[in-house]
Amino acid sequence: MNKQLKVLFIGTYVPKECGIATFTADLLNSVSWGYNDIHCEVIALNDPSETHNYPDEVVFQIQRDRIEDYYRAADYINQSDIDIVCLQHEFGLFWGNAGDYIFALLSGINKPVISTMHTVIREPEPEYRVSTEKLIRYSEKLIVMSQTAVDMLKDVYKAPADKIELIFHGVPDYPFDTCDKYKKMLNLKGSPLVLTFGLLSPNKGIESMLDALPEVVSQYPDLVYLILGATHPMIKKNFGEAYREYLKNKVSELGLEKNVVFHDKFVEKEELCKYILASDIYVSPYLSKEQIVSGALTYAIGMGKAIISTPYWYAQEMLADNRGLLVDFGDTNGFRDSLLHLIESPEECDNMRKKAYDFGRKMTWKNVGKQYNTVFTKALKSYSAYSSTSNRFSFLPNELPEVKLDYLKLLTDDVGIIQHSNLGVPARHHGYSTDDVGRALVALTKLIDSQKKAEELWKLITTYMSFLEHAQTETGHFHNFMSYKREFLDEKGSEDTLGRAIYGLGHVVSCPYLSRNMRTLAHTLISKAMPEMKKLSYPRAKAYTMCGLYEILRTDVDVDEFEPVFNSRRDAVKPIDSLASKDDFESIFISHADSLVELYEANHKEDWDWFEPIVTYSNAKLSEALLLAYDYTKDRTYRKVGLATLDFLTEIQWKGDFFDVVGNDGWYSYNGEKPIFDQQPIEAGYLTQAYISAYEIVRDRKYLELAKYAFEYFLGRNRLQAVMYDYSTGAVCDGLNRDGMNCNQGAESVICFLMALTSLNKHMKKAFSTTLLQSSTSGELDDGALEKRKSLLSANQAE
Incomplete structure (x- = not known):
């Protein structure tokens, strides 16, 4: 590569105690390891009220239940020099319906997105289907960790084959070794030492293993079954330690106190690897078939363990060709017989370990990092600015709507205008x-x-x-x-x-x-x-x-x-x-x-060109009033302040391709955070009028173009890409909220729309030709079309 590649990872991140956080950190290190021309950063997801002392690579944080954070993260990405975004996708990571808060971010960025899918559902509920299909649409590439997941994306979700990449879950690269030195290192006993690890939750199926142990330990009393891992945070939050206590009670009932050991802690990766290396047999007794990937199983394979697992999808694929033993879900006798077989057939057990270890070489983090970098390079080459979100407002019309007074007349009776409506029906009680x-x-x-x-x-x-x-x-x-x-x-x-x-x-x-x-x-x-x-x-x-x-x-x-x-x-x-x-x-x-x-x-201050220490409502009217004062008196002080404040409103609200007007959910104070919602259409209407006045008074064409963009806020050029204007009735929706568009259609909204439309209408031809000429310079037009538009612009200027 001729320049440094900058990759941004989105996911949970260490020191958060969760499997995806560890995966994200390992992936980042594997992608950047040994490459001076690759720079990596992270946007970390936090639970509500959660704080972590993150390392320097974490440049932004999202509280996952605050949709405003997803929008602000999108703004951060667009304003950064990041080349590519690598998203770790798991439905439960994100808030909303089937994790759909993430689309507030993905729909608003203009960078290629590579999505690593940690879950693919074969028979999804409607909301999960919709969420998956949207993820496919917003992603340049989809990375999955098993062939089963590849097949499901194609068959169930009709994902294009050229979007899908198979890259296995990464594993640390350790030599094939015996267990004894690691047992001594950790002061562990057990001959054999059987291990299950991971965050503890009822879907682990550990009770099946416990029920299988009495007959085994009666023959091999030195066997130790180590259950390693803290209780899953969400399980602990909602149910406490009920599952762990249930397992402990079962251990007592079965008389296995000397053979079953619980280590209730979240272990960091280096310590975890030592535990795996110390074990003789790894058991994965999951109860659900719909497990598309398992980091725990992957680590056991990569370190050459003898493995017994239930036949969930990932295990079936990874343990094929005699790389492990499969036991049916909840099959106590199957676990018993498999344990005895491995203990009593050391040569066959050793061959199984070697097969697993050899297969795991292709999954080492070093190799995984190389494969991700190859995908990043391919995605950047194929990424098209035209089809990306940078042109996400291509649906906008090429001309202004006709003036339509139907809805204004509907709100008007023989007294006046009814203020509000309920979903377009005049609400008389207001x-x-x-x-x-x-x-x-x-x-x-x-x-x-x-x-x-x-x-x-x-x-x-x-x-x-x-x-x-x-x-x-x-x-x-x-x-x-x-x-x-x-x-x-x-x-x-x-x-x-x-x-x-x-x-x-x-x-x-x-x-x-x-x-x-x-x-x-x-x-x-x-x-x-x-x-x-x-x-x-x-x-x-x-x-x-x-x-x-x-x-x-x-x-x-x-x-x-x-x-x-x-x-x-x-x-x-x-x-x-x-x-x-x-x-x-x-x-x-x-x-x-x-x-x-x-x-x-x-x-006003050096970084705050405004009349007050807070930006609230009807803001552009203040700037416009002073511009009108200049036009009448020719006092240049009015012009200076009017333009300075109008430019300030542009600076804090124009996002490069749409206006993100100050929301009234707290307003925007000096040194404060600009609220994203609730956005009112009156602000876009007044901005349009103010820009038109500025253009007419100072004749700077930028204000004419800004007026067009401000007006197009009503037509969908806004953060949510929501078309607020109803072409059939002339009604206008009342605002943009964190939950979407406010579909009530009050008088203020339609009136401000009409005021803006009539202001812009006088300069419609010039406004549209100016914008089209500018867009043509980005390479969207051939030379002939460009010259035609230049001629049109010249004619308008002469006019």
């Missing part, structure tokens, strides 16, 4: 909110580009304006929540509620295709809210208000146009006597812009 109505007015007015369009949307806009007029309090503030019984549930809403109402009303005032009466009413409601607008203290409320006032200021609305209508109905809008002027709006607009800059100056 009632209505000013928050949704204000933003809905923004979405609808941005759709109006002609008188005809205004007439189409007249009924919806009238209903929403009626709601806001009714929701405004005597002081000019607004109630927020109204029950389905048409009763307001609060004295007044939050400051954000006021800001969102002004946001929508500002768009109505500035829309030239709406009637003068409608625009006058909107202007009147804003004017009445002026005292409350001046008192705002929360940054997002100020940002919403600025976005609404900007629409009036940028279009230079003439207040004189509304005076005649206002004067004719002045009695209906007490306590105000006149409409607010442009100077009034400008004063509040600039005051709020300055306060946002002051907030930024007070809180």
